[in-house]
Amino acid sequence: DAGITQSPRHKVTETGTPVTLRCHQTENHRYMYWYRQDPGHGLRLIHYSYGVKDTDKGEVSDGYSVSRSKTEDFLLTLESATSSQTSVYFCAISEASFTTDTQYFGPGTRLTVL
Amino acid sequence: DQQVKQNSPSLSVQEGRISILNCDYTNSMFDYFLWYKKYPAEGPTFLISISSIKDKNEDGRFTVFLNKSAKHLSLHIVPSQPGDSAVYFCAASGNSGGSNYKLTFGKGTLLTVNP
Numbered sequence: 070d071a072g073i074t075q076s077p078r079h080k081v082t083e084t085g086t087p088v089t090l091r092c093h094q095t096e097n098h099r100y101m102y103w104y105r106q107d108p109g110h111g112l113r114l115i116h117y118s119y120g121v122k123d124t125d126k127g128e129v130s131d132g133y134s135v136s137r138s139k140t141e142d143f144l145l146t147l148e149s150a151t152s153s154q155t156s157v158y159f160c161a162i163s164e165a166s167f168t169t170d171t172q173y174f175g176p177g178t179r180l181t182v183l
Numbered sequence: 184d185q186q187v188k189q190n191s192p193s194l195s196v197q198e199g200r201i202s203i204l205n206c207d208y209t210n211s212m213f214d215y216f217l218w219y220k221k222y223p224a225e226g227p228t229f230l231i232s233i234s235s236i237k238d239k240n241e242d243g244r245f246t247v248f249l250n251k252s253a254k255h256l257s258l259h260i261v262p263s264q265p266g267d268s269a270v271y272f273c274a275a276s277g278n279s280g281g282s283n284y285k286l287t288f289g290k291g292t293l294l295t296v297n298p
Contacts, residue, residue, distance in 0.1 A: 073226075100284050111189075111272060111290035112227070119284070127285070159226050165284035170215050170276040172286055174226035 072096050073175035075160050081181045088147040090178050092160030094140075100163040101143040102172060103127075103135060105156040112159065118143055119165075150182045186210045187275050189289035197297055202260040204292050206273030209254065213275040217286065218247060218258045221270045230271075231258070263296045270294075 072095030082088050092101060102117040104127075114127030116135040124135050132154060134146045147154055157179050161172040188207045196202045204218075214235040219227035233240040233247045233256070240247050246259045260267055273289040 102285075109290065112274075112288040114285060117285065163284055170284050170286060171217060171229055171232060173229060174219075176226045177224075 073160060073162055073173060075158075075175040075178050077178060078176065079179045081183065082150050083183050084151055085149050088150050088180065088182075090145045090158055090160075090180070092143045092145070092175060094143075094162045096162055096173075097140060098162040098164050099140075100165040100172075101137065102161040102163070103133075103143065103145045104159045104161065105129065105154075106159060106177075107156050115145065115158075147180075150180075152182050154180065155182045156180060184209075185290075186213075187273055187287050187289040189271075189273055189292050191292050192290070193293040193295070195295045195297060196263050198265055199262045202258075202263045202267065202294055202296065204258040204260075204271050204273075204294065206256045206258075206289055207254060208256075208275050210275070210277060210287075211254070212277035213287075215276045216247070216249060216256050217274045217276075218245075219272040219274060219288075220267075221272060221291070227272060260294075263294075265296050265298050268294060268296045 074093045076091045103115040104112045113129045118124045118137040136144045157177050159177050160175040163172045217232040218230040220230050221227040231242050231245050233249050249256045270291045270293050272291045274286040
């Protein structure tokens with residue numbers, strides 16, 4: 070299994086509070102991604118990073134920001150959490166080469182915004 | 184606009200029989216396709232992939248078939264086992280099209296294998 074951990078694994082918070090989720094990898098992969106999974110929507114990309122301090126938006130980036138100050142860590146921040154951001158969040162990593170686009174996923178963080 | 188479609192939300196098969204999960208895509212720039220399996224309360228795990236230069240890739244009980252002209256791929260599991268019961272996601276990327284190594288996922292199909 071790829072060395073990916075996510076913290077916290079579960080979090081309950083209130084509307085309007087800031088929340089930061091952490092993804093940590095030990096594989097030294099260049100690319101890291103944040104997804105959310107919701108019933109009826111599958112996996113949707115929030116933000117991704119292609120190197121330290123290099124990030125870009127995915128398809129559902131509104132209300133989220135990210136930071137990557139080290140190769141191994143990718144942080145997802147909800148500046149002011151809303152109930153619509155209740156979801157399961159997955160981090161993924163990829164070597165991203167011309168021969169493979171395979172991404173490997175972490176165990177997920179279940180976030181509930183009350 | 185959903186570029187990767189899994190039109191069957193669920194599929195139920197008997198143990199020992201074949202499971203066939205289907206996936207359609209609309210973006211002709213997609214050139215790499217993957218299947219992931221997901222158990223409840225766990226992250227998706229990579230199962231098998233196929234490049235657009237191939238039409239079949241096999242790994243043990245799992246075979247993926249790609250029909251580029253129809254923009255269709257399928258995952259065959261033979262024989263199906265109860266432990267295969269999970270949600271299966273189809274994903275695609277268009278590396279050569281400058282997708283920056285992003286995957287587009289379908290909504291998933293819940294496979295239930297009955298003993």
